[in-house]
Amino acid sequence: MPESTVSVFRFGSFTLDLAQGTLRRGAEPVFLRPKAYTILAHLAENTGRVVPKSELMDAAWPGIFVTEDSLTQSIREIRKTLGENMIRTVSKRGYMLAVGSEELPDLSRQPIVAVLRFRNDSGNPSDDALVDGFAEDIIYGLARFGTFTVLARNSSFSFASYVYPEWQQIRARIGADYVVEGSVNRHGDRIVAAVSLADASNGTQLWGERYVTEGTGLFLAESDIIEAIVGRLVARVDNAGLQQAIRKPVTSLAAYELVLRGLALLRDPAQSDLQGAETLFLAALAKDPNYGLGLAYLALSRIVIAEFGRASPAVLAEAHDLVERAVALAPDQSPCRRVQSLVRLYMREHEAAERHLRIGLTLNPYDADSIEQMGYVLTMRGRPVDALGWLDRAIRIDPLQPHWCQYDRSLALYLIGEYRPAAEALEMATRPAPWISTRLAACYAQLGRMEDARQQLARARERDPNFFPLDYARSGIPFEHRGDAEHLTDGIMLALGST
Template sequence: MSVADEVFRFGRFTLDLRKGTIEQDDEPLFLRPKAYACLTHLARNMGRVVPKGELLETVWPGVYVTEDSLTQSIREIRKVLGDELVRTVSKRGYMLAAGTGPQALPEIGNQPIVAVLRFRNEGGDPANEAIVDGLAEDIINGLARFGTLTVLARNTSFSFASHAAAEWGEIRSRIGADFLVEGSVRRQEDRVLAAVNLIDAKVGSQLWGERYQAEGEGFFAIERDIVEAIIGRLVHRVTATGLKRSSRKPITSLATYELVLKGVTLLRDPAQADLEGAEALFNAAIARDPAYGLAYTYLALARSLNAEFYPVEPEILAQARDFADKGAQLAPDQATSRRIQSLVRAFMRQHEAAEHYLRIALELNPFDADCIEQMGYLLVMRGKPVDGLAWLARAQRIDPLQPYWFEFDRSLALYLIGDYRAAAETLEQSTKQTPWIRTRLAACYAQLGEIDEARRQIALIDDMGGKFSARAYMKIIPFESPADAAHFEEGVLLALGEKS
């Protein structure tokens, strides 16, 4: 254990185990030995719900004491720290609710906020929508890599198409962007014509505009040129390394790229994903270009995505893992490749490996909303719901019109810390009341003692038909801690009218 591991800071307090002290703003405080031992164990498990039995065994090893002794120590800690930092999680235990140093999030600060609006498809052919959206999304990813801008995520930016100047102010007021990137794309077989403009949304003026024309692989040079031009006008200096990392490894044809984009579109909403259709498109892309890493990455996602809602055979997940690893090998500088590596490992309950790959993804692109949101989800799975909530909140800042699964993950963190009402309210706001959302709602209402409402949610699931099973679903969420799994199963079983 390092020296840093012996010093914990939360709020205005510092617990220094080397010195055996607790201080507030450098002023010493006093705790009796058992209360200090309780706080020490809670600090070493900061953000995790520590069961009462575990605290009793740690603080009073080999000695039988009642829970009254533990309650008295917690009461003493709260007198010193206040009620907010030490939370009681009903029927489970206690948690020191403060973020940990190593989990610190990258700061947004006062960086300018940029939104890349959905580009216009000038030709009007729906078959070209994937290419049009793909160019705008690649610009988002390229800009986000620099860390000198806050780039709003696709879900928020694409809520608006490129508009006339009269509407720029309204867009700014709705999503808070300082600058807008808007444009259009015309596709003529392998020839692409693109027009892109950079807008100062505060004053409604155009800062820069350019037209591009390319054929075949030249299309990908357009993306880098656009990113460089925008960065060059919004920051003082662009490093060559940053530009290199913002560009995509060339592929053999625009058609290959388009196949992957169309497949990704079919996976955009996990609740309505066409997994077979997406897999067919990714396999077709691989047949055209066996070295295209992102095709393998998204094939891994398509192969494993069902694991979020239904039991999946281990062999299927093993195949997804192999595809994800190959994708990362071929595209090691793509944050998406590492993020999917992480997600597949999470589904396989290989939590340490999942966090390892996700941290690599965040090093590659620390401002990617999907990576940040997934870190929130993963920390919740690892028994650190408070840290998870902090990451999820940051993802929401980058993607304020976030997709519903951001709130879906947030609700589970709230459930694990015992805030069942807030968890239920979060789920009730979802625009898509899927069977798995209703299962979580049922668990929340059951824990609140509102059994009639809990059973109504279960009945609504039954009315939907299909192969979904609340009983099976409660077993597949990849919690690392058996106590967290038991906590969720308890709520579902209560809703089903069964004892846990």
């Protein structure tokens, strides 16, 4: 993970100053032996995540084999100095500095991912640095998501890709649940990268893919491949964690796993159990009331259940309060910023919506969901051409993008007069929502397919007799500019047979 730029840490009555190499209680200096001090410093620099035992051993005894007894003695010394509760032991995972522990989510079930050292297949030793940098960039990209722990290079690079040791050795040595391995072959501006994800408990390959890029320059080629790899890896790791969580009863799940299951229901194309998603988020918050991601996704579920732009001011106010708490608790988590942006958008605060989303993208430029949402925000701000660039990029990063990507893409296409591809995007919908039928009716009417348009409006009325297509077009979508709302209204009026 990227090294911390913070050099002074405060916890309880203690101050750890790495620049001066001191630990103080108030104004009084406190002595720790060098190895214990190094371990405390490493825990402080990684506040908020579980640090595997192997990583702490590598930090304190680099290049030297020592037993866990050495680490245990140093942890005991730190606890004796700071207090027994200052260092949290996470069973079978490692240790965590319990600074502000009342605000930390339950990380004990959060999976650990190790990116092994990639193999250089170019045959040129001078490319070793490039290949190592490629794997490091994947480490940094994955670490931005925060929904799983990513081991730092000094731990994960102790094993090389495609040099198969016993899988249990990897798991025991670096504590990884999942292992990413790969190879890079470079010839000029042509890069061939192969990458796979394996379950470290049994060596089963969960996913693998090969990427070939050429003609765009070395830096751009590498950036494109890493962006695609990170997006796909995150989806596969989350899916693997979800499959494990599904096999357990809800009562035994940690807060992280409950959120994962709730998010899967939100992302389900049919969205047939939105209330179930909300219930899971509430259960996660019952376990950990200060879980930022849980609060953010609870806010999102309230917006989705209320049908987005049709949400009442009361629902929007509640969602706003939830997501503001989420951002305060987890300011570095891009999903919190993404939901914050969406809430502001439906509150018709367009500039704030774009600003918050850009902060989220600064925190994590690899997040396909945030990239997709930027396309939606720009569509709402009257910039559909720019929006399509973002939406197409999201699909390129993750071809299994959620269904709403096509909904948003269809609206951008409609606004530039591309009615046929707009209709084709909506025809992929599997959710029986009246607003989807209404948008599709507008596309068909603009194409002169009047009978199809009328059938879609009839379906919208059947699904919700209290849904009014013209009201939806005029006020149910958070367009910034009236002209865009009028454009959609024109299509619906054609479908209704009005002039």
